[in-house]
Amino acid sequence: MSTATLDAPTQDDAVQSFTVTFIIRRFDPEVDDEPRWQDFDVEMFATDRVLDALHKIKWEQDGSLTFRRSCAHGICGSDAMRINGRNRLACKTLIKDLDISKPIYVEAIKGLPLEKDLVVDMEPFFESYREVQPFLIARSEPGAGKERVQSVADRARFDDTTKCILCAACTSSCPVFWTDGQYFGPAAIVNAHRFIFDSRDDAAKVRLDILNDKEGVWRCRTTFNCTEACPRGIQITQAIAEVKQAVMRGKP
Amino acid sequence: MSVKTAGGSPTAPTTSKRISGTLYRGREGMWSWVLHRITGVAIFFFLLVHILDTALVRVSPEAYNAVIGTYQTPIMGVGEVALVAAIVFHAFNGLRIILIDFWSKGSRYQKVMFYVVIGLWVVTMVGFVPRHLINVFSH
Ligand code: SF4
Ligand code: FES
Numbered sequence: 001m002s003t004a005t006l007d008a009p010t011q012d013d014a015v016q017s018f019t020v021t022f023i024i025r026r027f028d029p030e031v032d033d034e035p036r037w038q039d040f041d042v043e044m045f046a047t048d049r050v051l052d053a054l055h056k057i058k059w060e061q062d063g064s065l066t067f068r069r070s071c072a073h074g075i076c077g078s079d080a081m082r083i084n085g086r087n088r089l090a091c092k093t094l095i096k097d098l099d100i101s102k103p104i105y106v107e108a109i110k111g112l113p114l115e116k117d118l119v120v121d122m123e124p125f126f127e128s129y130r131e132v133q134p135f136l137i138a139r140s141e142p143g144a145g146k147e148r149v150q151s152v153a154d155r156a157r158f159d160d161t162t163k164c165i166l167c168a169a170c171t172s173s174c175p176v177f178w179t180d181g182q183y184f185g186p187a188a189i190v191n192a193h194r195f196i197f198d199s200r201d202d203a204a205k206v207r208l209d210i211l212n213d214k215e216g217v218w219r220c221r222t223t224f225n226c227t228e229a230c231p232r233g234i235q236i237t238q239a240i241a242e243v244k245q246a247v248m249r250g251k252p
Numbered sequence: 253m254s255v256k257t258a259g260g261s262p263t264a265p266t267t268s269k270r271i272s273g274t275l276y277r278g279r280e281g282m283w284s285w286v287l288h289r290i291t292g293v294a295i296f297f298f299l300l301v302h303i304l305d306t307a308l309v310r311v312s313p314e315a316y317n318a319v320i321g322t323y324q325t326p327i328m329g330v331g332e333v334a335l336v337a338a339i340v341f342h343a344f345n346g347l348r349i350i351l352i353d354f355w356s357k358g359s360r361y362q363k364v365m366f367y368v369v370i371g372l373w374v375v376t377m378v379g380f381v382p383r384h385l386i387n388v389f390s391h
Contacts, residue, residue, distance in 0.1 A: 025273055035273070085277035107273045173276065175285070222352050224281025224362060237281075238359040241352065 020044045020100045022053055024065070025107035026117050035114065039103065046096035050083055050106065054090060054118075067118035074231060077167030081118050082107045087169040087229040109172035111181065125168045128184045132192035132210055137203035148200040158197040161190045161239050163232040170226035170236055176219050183219045184211065186226040186236045193239040196252050204252045208243070217244045280366040288345050291338035298335055329388030333381055340376045344369040 019041050027035035040061055042053045051069055058065045070076040072091045079090040084098065084105050098104055112120040142148050164187065171177050171185035192211055196204045211217045217240055226236040246252050276282070309316040322328075348365045352358040358365075 082273065082276070085274045105274055110273065110276065173278075175276075175278075175282065221285050222281065222349055222359075222362070223278060223285040224359070225276070225278045227359070228279055228281070235359065237352070237362075241359055244353060 015045065017043050017045050018095070018100055020053065020095060021103040022057070023103045023105050024057075024117070025105075026065075027108075027114055028064070028116060035107075044095050044100075046094070048095050049091055050088075050093045050095070050098075050104070051079060051090040053095070053104075054106070065118075066116045075165060077165035079118075080109055080167040080169040080172070080231075082109055087173045089167060089169070089231045092231055109168060111172045111174070111178040112168070120172075122168060124181060125171055125185065125187065126166075128171075128188040129166065129191060132184070132188050132207055133203065134191040134195065136195065136198070136201055137206070138200055139202040150199055154199040157199070158194050160234050161194040161197075163234055164190050164194070165232060166191075167231060169229040169231060170234075173225040173229040175223055175225065176221055180215070180219065182215045184213075184216055186220075186240065189217060189220075189240050189243055190234060190236055193243050196243060196246060204246070205250075208247050208250070208252075211243060212247045217247060220244070280363045284345055284348070284366050284369070287341060288349070291342040294338045295335075295342060326388055329385065332388075333384060336380055336384075337373075337377060341369070341373050344372050 020043075021039055021041055023037050023039045025035050026032070026038045040053075040057045042056050042061075044053055044056075051072060054065065054067055054069075058067075067081070067090070068078040069091060070078045074089055074092045077089075080087055081090055082088075082105075083090065083093055087109055090106075106118070108114055108118045108120050112122065112124060115121050138148065166187060168187060170190070171187045174183070174186060177183050177185050189211060192207045195201045196207050220237070220240045222237055222241075224237050227234075227238075230236055305316070305319050308319055345366075348362070348369050351365060352362055
């Protein structure tokens with residue numbers, strides 16, 4: 001007796017595949033002096049993602065293609081890259097949302113040192129992140145139940161900025177960051193915002209002092225590239241504006 | 253036997269610091285910033301020249317009159333259109349940026365406000381340019 005699940009599903013002709021051309025900016029530090037563009041034709045379904053295309057290229061066409069990815073589901077923040085000139089996560093960019101009548105350009109994010117193909121050195125990015133002290137600093141003991149109780153409204157105050165996955169899509173989309181690598185960048189300010197406006201945290205003043213620096217929040221020129229790029233939909237420019245105001249008030 | 257890696261150029265860097273590639277495709281916010289920068293720098297150079305030519309009056313009033321006289325040409329008249337265009341955009345967009353920073357809903361309406369800026373700019377220029385050009389070319 002045949003079970004329905006074991007039978008090979010009849011090939012449904014409705015699922016159509018397309019040949020999509022990808023033009024990828026390659027760079028191998030051992031061979032190339034400068035990055036170069038290389039194109040690949042890949043057979044794709046509309047529901048595939050750019051990350052699937054990169055996998056197909058790496059597994060079937062050119063094993064030397066180098067990129068980062070881990071979760072493949074928009075959680076780890078490894079695979080931010082510039083897709084058709086905009087910072088996106090490869091694992092969240094569907095083929096059907098792109099115009100496949102033209103080639104799709106894929107390159108590394110901008111403003112961080114290029115290491116190989118789509119991989120950049122993230123260290124300057126994480127250094128700014130560490131500098132804003134992105135951890136809870138409380139000067140009091142927790143309450144009786146050993147928890148720091150917080151009202152729903154207090155939690156909602158910084159909810160948006162808790163969603164960051166540190167993908168660097170925002171920081172590397174910022175024109176100020178491209179020309180001035182010392183600028184803290186949107187991601188560091190987002191993660192500072194997350195603690196500055198947390199009612200359980202007591203070190204808001206310290207962080208506001210750090211961000212009042214010449215390379216801090218005042219470098220923001222409100223281009224909104226970060227807000228457009230964030231794969232988590234964080235209202236980054238809004239968060240930066242709130243930190244600017246907190247710096248002026250001297251308290252959150 | 254790995255000759256390949258050893259035989260690179262003597263100063264082979266391990267990373268490329270070049271930040272180029274395709275043009276970043278930002279949207280209203282980025283282009284308003286680009287325009288704001290360009291008009292700002294243009295206005296700065298105008299002011300620099302303007303302060304210098306005004307300062308000439310302390311050197312000698314004749315020299316001042318001579319320089320100011322050269323401004324009364326149609327080419328300068330068209331240049332004034334460009335100057336006013338830059339100043340008007342910079343002024344309106346400056347108000348937009350102030351609202352983004354100080355009005356709590358500013359960043360939510362930044363795109364709308366950008367098109368309002370463009371609209372106000374067009375209205376102002378439509379009012380100014382014909383009158384100005386009639387003045388420039390009617391004597
Ligand atoms: S704020 Fe958004 S774009 Fe920036 S690092 Fe976090 S998740 Fe990525
Ligand atoms: S692979 Fe983890 S976010 Fe894309």
